[in-house]
Amino acid sequence: MLTHTLALLAVVLYLAAAGGLARPLLSGGKPLNRLSLGLAGIAVLLHAGILLGMHRGALDLHFFAALSLVAFVVSLLTLLVNLSRPVAALGVIVFPLTALLVVVDSFLAPPTLPMPMDWQIKLHVTVALIAFGVLSIAAVLAILLAVQEWALRHRQFGPWLRALPPLTLTETLLFRLISAGFVLLSLTLLTGVLFVDNLFGQHLVHKTVLSIVAWLVFGVLLYGRWRHGWRGTRAVNLTLIGMAVLALAFFGSKFVLEMILHRLP
Known part of the structure; x- marks a missing residue:
């Protein structure tokens, strides 16, 4: 299913972005902020596509769908914050949690229908x-x-x-x-x-x-x-x-x- 493929790709990109941002935090190596935020940006776009595809383009406020939606909003805001005030540690925390919630909503949560x-x-x-x-x-x-x-x-x-x-x-x-x-x-x-x-x-x-x-x-x-x-x-x-x-x-x-x-x- 296309949605599952997008979900796996988004998870990989979220985790890769978090890994790149974590590099200077863990080893003091050269920061990969630009690359990492670019990967996270693609992941956020894929995440938006997943939400639109799985929940029929509507606001689905059932428990796991709502968690994934909130994670998408938080990740998007994390990107915007980093554009003006670089805080790599935000992405290190936010992006892996978002990846986890994408997995849960896409593969583990029961299907739901958005309420009108x-x-x-x-x-x-x-x-x-x-x-x-x-x-x-x-x-x-x-x-x-x-x-x-x-x-x-x-x-x-x-x-x-x-x-x-x-x-x-x-x-x-x-x-x-x-x-x-x-x-x-x-x-x-x-x-x-x-x-x-x-x-x-x-x-x-x-x-x-x-x-x-x-x-x-x-x-x-x-x-x-x-x-x-x-x-x-x-x-x-x-x-x-x-x-x-x-x-x-x-x-x-x-x-x-x-x-x-x-x-x-």
Whole structure:
């Protein structure tokens, strides 16, 4: 099947891109950023074709399809971030995870049919996916920031640390992404209020409440950064807490309904 062939090729390219980006992190060798990002770009295009082919060109929000779709968005955003602020370690983490989710969605997940949606719901879902993707990259950067700070405190100056961008650049990019993600998450909540019927109804109440909680966590973090200069461990912890809550909002009920109760929404 053509889709399976594209999936295998995308997986190989994602992993090759991650390997090229990991080279300076592991050995201090010459970076292969341009080649690696080119391979990742082709993988992202193939991934888009896989999603269109497998899910009939529609937004399929069943559990594994949604995971693959989110991985596609995160990988695409990782490429865009690297075009302006090269952070090779982002791809080292993101691209292998995306490859794994492509394998699961293409070869292991049961077939599903996309549910029909009005354009208003598609707009709401699209904004939500982009918000989740931006904040996911922020969470990865928060982990990298924590690792950098730990290594500096313990004087662990390996080649992988020297290959990472300066700490101040990582922190600046982190808060820019959180700011953008916060705006997009605000738009997600707004479009939900405007377009989603019975937002606090069955199967939606926990998503709504958890999304609001995540929005508050990121809002508090941005306020603390602006008013009190929060950074370091506090910023990392709040970023990861906010992202964990948001992940529960996006995928918590889907996992319970589809994987445990075996009920399709």
